[in-house]
Amino acid sequence: MQLFRLTAHELHGLLSNKEISAEELNKAVFDRIEAVEDKIGAYICRTKEYALERALAVDRQIKNGEKIAPLSGIPVAIKDNICTNGISTTAGSRILSGFIPPYSATVVNKLDAAGAVLTGKTNMDEFAMGSSTENSAFLTTHNPWDTGRVPGGSSGGSAAAVSAGEVICALGSDTGGSIRQPAAFCGVVGMKPTYGAVSRYGLIAFASSLDQIGPLARDVTDCALMLNVICGHDPKDSTSADFAVPDYTGFLNEDVRGLKIGVPEEFMAEGIDPGMRASVESAMTLLENLGATVEYTNLPHNKYALSAYYLIAPAEASSNLARYDGVRYGYRAAAAEDVADMFIKTRSEAFGSEVKRRIMLGTYGLSAGYYDAYYLKALKVRTLIKEDFERALEKYDLLLSPTTPTPAFRFGEKVDDPLKMYLSDICTISVNLAGIPGISLPCGFVDGMPVGLQLMGKYFDEGTLLRVAYTFEQNTDYHKRHPEI
Amino acid sequence: MITKKDVEHVAYLGRLELTGEEKEIYTRQLNDILEHFQSLQQLDTGKVQPTAHVLPLKNVFREDWVGQHMSGEEVLANCPDREEDYFKVPKIV
Numbered sequence: 001m002q003l004f005r006l007t008a009h010e011l012h013g014l015l016s017n018k019e020i021s022a023e024e025l026n027k028a029v030f031d032r033i034e035a036v037e038d039k040i041g042a043y044i045c046r047t048k049e050y051a052l053e054r055a056l057a058v059d060r061q062i063k064n065g066e067k068i069a070p071l072s073g074i075p076v077a078i079k080d081n082i083c084t085n086g087i088s089t090t091a092g093s094r095i096l097s098g099f100i101p102p103y104s105a106t107v108v109n110k111l112d113a114a115g116a117v118l119t120g121k122t123n124m125d126e127f128a129m130g131s132s133t134e135n136s137a138f139l140t141t142h143n144p145w146d147t148g149r150v151p152g153g154s155s156g157g158s159a160a161a162v163s164a165g166e167v168i169c170a171l172g173s174d175t176g177g178s179i180r181q182p183a184a185f186c187g188v189v190g191m192k193p194t195y196g197a198v199s200r201y202g203l204i205a206f207a208s209s210l211d212q213i214g215p216l217a218r219d220v221t222d223c224a225l226m227l228n229v230i231c232g233h234d235p236k237d238s239t240s241a242d243f244a245v246p247d248y249t250g251f252l253n254e255d256v257r258g259l260k261i262g263v264p265e266e267f268m269a270e271g272i273d274p275g276m277r278a279s280v281e282s283a284m285t286l287l288e289n290l291g292a293t294v295e296y297t298n299l300p301h302n303k304y305a306l307s308a309y310y311l312i313a314p315a316e317a318s319s320n321l322a323r324y325d326g327v328r329y330g331y332r333a334a335a336a337e338d339v340a341d342m343f344i345k346t347r348s349e350a351f352g353s354e355v356k357r358r359i360m361l362g363t364y365g366l367s368a369g370y371y372d373a374y375y376l377k378a379l380k381v382r383t384l385i386k387e388d389f390e391r392a393l394e395k396y397d398l399l400l401s402p403t404t405p406t407p408a409f410r411f412g413e414k415v416d417d418p419l420k421m422y423l424s425d426i427c428t429i430s431v432n433l434a435g436i437p438g439i440s441l442p443c444g445f446v447d448g449m450p451v452g453l454q455l456m457g458k459y460f461d462e463g464t465l466l467r468v469a470y471t472f473e474q475n476t477d478y479h480k481r482h483p484e485i
Numbered sequence: 486m487i488t489k490k491d492v493e494h495v496a497y498l499g500r501l502e503l504t505g506e507e508k509e510i511y512t513r514q515l516n517d518i519l520e521h522f523q524s525l526q527q528l529d530t531g532k533v534q535p536t537a538h539v540l541p542l543k544n545v546f547r548e549d550w551v552g553q554h555m556s557g558e559e560v561l562a563n564c565p566d567r568e569e570d571y572f573k574v575p576k577i578v
Contacts, residue, residue: 102559196540209538238545239538307522318499325500327572329563339577348502359499360492360511361518367498377525379535384528386536419517435539 003028004165005482008074008222011168015073018062022055022073026117029075033119033166036485041141042151042161044080045088046120051075054117061115070225072115077167079158080121081128082213083202084108091204092124092136092154095350096330105202106237107171107213107230114229119167122157126352127321128178128206130154131424134415135354143185144483145449149408152182158216159186164485169226170216175206176309177403177428179214180440184403184452187442187481189223189469190216194460195435196241199234207316208239210309210432219479220441220470224248227462243460251463252470257291259468260396266302267401267427267454279444279451280402286475287400287468297396299388304381305430310422311365311378312433318362321355357418382433389434393458398465401427403440403452431456439465442478450478487515 003011003025014020030048037043058073078084081091083101085108090096104112111118125135133141133156141156143149144164151160155172159182162170172179174192183190191214198213205211215226228249233242263284268277284294326332326346333345351359365374392399405426414421431438436456443453453472457465473479492512496503503511557570566573 099563102555102562235547239540239542241540301528304525304528307525310518311522311525322500326565327574328560330565332565336575339574342575343500344502347500351501353507356496356499356501356503356507357511357514359501360495361515363499364487364491364495364515364519367495373526374522376535377530379537380530380533381525381528383533383536384530386539418514419521422518 002165004032006168007218008071008168008225011074012070015062016068022058022062022117023052025073026051026055026075029119029167036164036166039142039147039485040144040160040164040166041139042122042157042164042166043077043120044090044092044123044138044157047087047118051117051119058115058117069114071111071229074116075119075168076111076116077119077122077158077161077170078108079124079155079170079172081124081173081204082108082171083204084118084121087121089121089204090138091128092126092138093351093355094137094331095324095347097137099329103202106199106234108202110229116229122155122161122170124157125154126355127204127317128154128173128175129317129354129358131177131181131421132409132415133157134411135352137352140411143408144485145187146408149410149449150185152185152408154178155216156182159183159188159190162186162188162216162218163483165482168218169222171213171230172216173203173211173213174432175210175313176432177425179216180403180428180438180452180454181425183216183440184450185408187450187478187483188216188218189220189439189441189479190214191223191227191439191462192431192437193227193231193462194437196239197231197243197437197460197462199232199237199240201234201236205320207313208320209316210313220466220473221249221252223439224252224466241460246463248462248466251466253467254471254474256287256468256471259292259398259464261287261292261294262297262392262396262399263294264299264302264392264399264401265296266299271405271426272402273406273446275446276402276404276406276451279446280453283443283453283472284400287472290471290475294400297392299392299430301381301384301388302430305385305433306422306426308378308381308385309429309433310361311374312382314358314362315365315375316362318359318366321359354418385430386434389430389436393436398468399456401454401456403427403454407446407449407451427454435459437462437465439469441469441473443472443476444478487512487519
């Protein structure tokens with residue numbers, strides 16, 4: 001039995017019945033990491049010693065006859081823009097190399113309290129700016145299904161690790177698709193919860209009105225188990241919502257009868273790979289056969305989403321990244337004449353080219369004379385996009401689309417043409433602008449590469465997405481296939 | 486149309502210094518990107534309220550009490566240069 005291939009809920013059964021120990025499980029995962037990490041490159045930093053210590057503590061609990069929580073002893077990896085007390089956190093940037101956070105993000109504390117075992121910090125595009133993980137300052141992450149292709153991004157390390165068996169579940173962050181797009185490219189499940197459902201305390205900020213932490217997992221059940229742990233109000237994040245957190249596993253019912261599903265035509269139009277469209281159409285047929293109503297609908301302002309997003313996100317980023325000045329933490333340039341020169345040299349030497357591009361784009365859109373035409377205009381268009389979703393979700397219980405326009409692309413294919421790279425987020429960004437939840441799950445293959453199905457729901461209605469995703473998963477076997485590495 | 490001079494100005498506002506080659510590349514790329522964004526101007530948004538945030542946010546108050554905070558050592562542990570209990574930087578004036 002390959003323990004590293006199982007799901008958290010399967011492993012929980014084995015641990016609880018004492019068929020395996022948490023130590024065995026974590027050793028199996030670290031053996032797997034050692035066997036394939038050279039080819040995949042999912043981790044910026046690994047925490048083997050720490051993990052094995054934690055696993056032994058869980059084993060003692062089991063031995064003492066204590067009942068363990070669902071994620072207890074389960075190896076979980078964390079994206080490297082989420083702070084971990086005493087463990088290096090870089091956000092994929094040279095400007096934070098060597099940074100050791102003095103505190104943990106709320107989600108890290110919650111996972112810790114739930115008994116999850118941290119295996120390490122996963123690779124990402126610098127400050128989560130990118131769609132291929134090629135913008136990491138440290139290493140290249142390869143897609144486990146074809147190592148000549150990108151894993152997606154920016155949570156590419158988390159998605160590749162889950163897909164390659166280098167961990168069981170992972171956390172990512174999603175500002176414009178950064179959980180869902182790599183989940184789709186790597187053939188795993190990834191969810192961006194409703195804005196405010198998960199605390200952002202300890203998440204290194206990219207675009208604060210869009211950023212949200214969420215899980216990547218092998219199946220929908222594991223995704224629900226992760227949500228159970230990470231969701232909820234946090235006094236340390238004033239934008240986190242005060243809502244009654246349900247038991248998300250309660251939504252895992254194999255039943256879509258009576259549900260109304262809308263498919264926005266804009267997401268199925270030109271630019272979508274014909275093979276991807278065919279996979280999504282068969283998903284539509286399957287859900288219809290299982291008793292849901294599926295019909296086409298429209299989000300008329302969706303064509304403006306990319307432009308609005310790439311004005312708003314860089315504007316917020318240019319402000320958030322002003323804190324990297326070489327004074328309190330991270331990299332500082334040597335040999336500066338004075339403090340102003342030190343700021344400029346530090347930032348110019350240690351930020352990568354995409355981060356610089358976005359700082360400039362954001363600064364330009366906010367600068368005197370351009371604010372109304374760019375930033376303010378984008379915020380107004382954001383209202384129109386949000387209202388489109390609200391109207392559609394009055395009529396439908398959820399919306400369905402492909403997660404990405406194409407399967408995973410090759411290294412170097414888009415990295416020199418920023419606009420082309422931005423266009424790969426076309427199916428995911430409007431969900432962030434509206435703040436609604438979205439999930440990606442495997443729904444087929446095109447030329448051997450996984451295809452992601454995206455479901456989008458009402459505010460705080462993660463439950464309906466889980467129910468539909470679970471039903472789809474129970475009636476297909478895409479999530480059971482593994483890449484040969 | 487964004488010029489090389491605009492790029493230099495915006496870089497300075499963001500406290501970035503660009504090489505000659507970077508200036509060329511960013512001028513071209515930012516023009517491509519901003520041209521794509523022109524489509525926004527087709528939309529009449531005269532009566533539309535801006536959305537800076539999707540949640541109905543209100544100010545969050547709490548009681549003012551003395552809590553546990555990080556020690557000075559913890560706060561200073563990551564700084565590139567320090568002197569006693571201060572962050573040290575090159576000369577300011």
